[in-house]
Amino acid sequence: MRYNFLALHSNLGNLSNMWTCPQCKRTFRNTNQAHSCKQVDKESFFLRRPAHLKKLYDIIKEKVNGLGEFREEAVLPDVIFFKTKSTFLAIKVKKAWLDIEFFLDHLEDVHPVKKYLQTSKRRFVHLVSIDDEKEIDHQLMDWISHSYKLIKSS
């Protein structure tokens, strides 16, 4: 599968070299990186999608709000990044489900983890797909919380 998350964030070791655009606050590897400051409206991702996907998204966001500060960044075609220093959570709005991607410092090769990939010695990106509110359970939120702390302390 294609990992947009990794394509955009594979170079995790160079965070201190990241440049933040003063206009749109997006971060880039290269100073004065050419880009459009126009932000994509994440709401557009939920058009022509089952209504419950937005509800699931809102539930996760509400819970993530409890972790502390972060910012959202919507990127075409379908991904919303949740960032502190860098991305700790990515939510992709698919046709009938959400793909949730987050980092752990160890591998959790257990249900409901669908895919995972080691990105550095102590960094593993995990993917969980959800299409029902009950899948936003204690374990998933524990993992997301772990990812938040991991990225914030990196």
Ligand SMILES: [Zn+2]
């Ligand atoms: Zn900009």
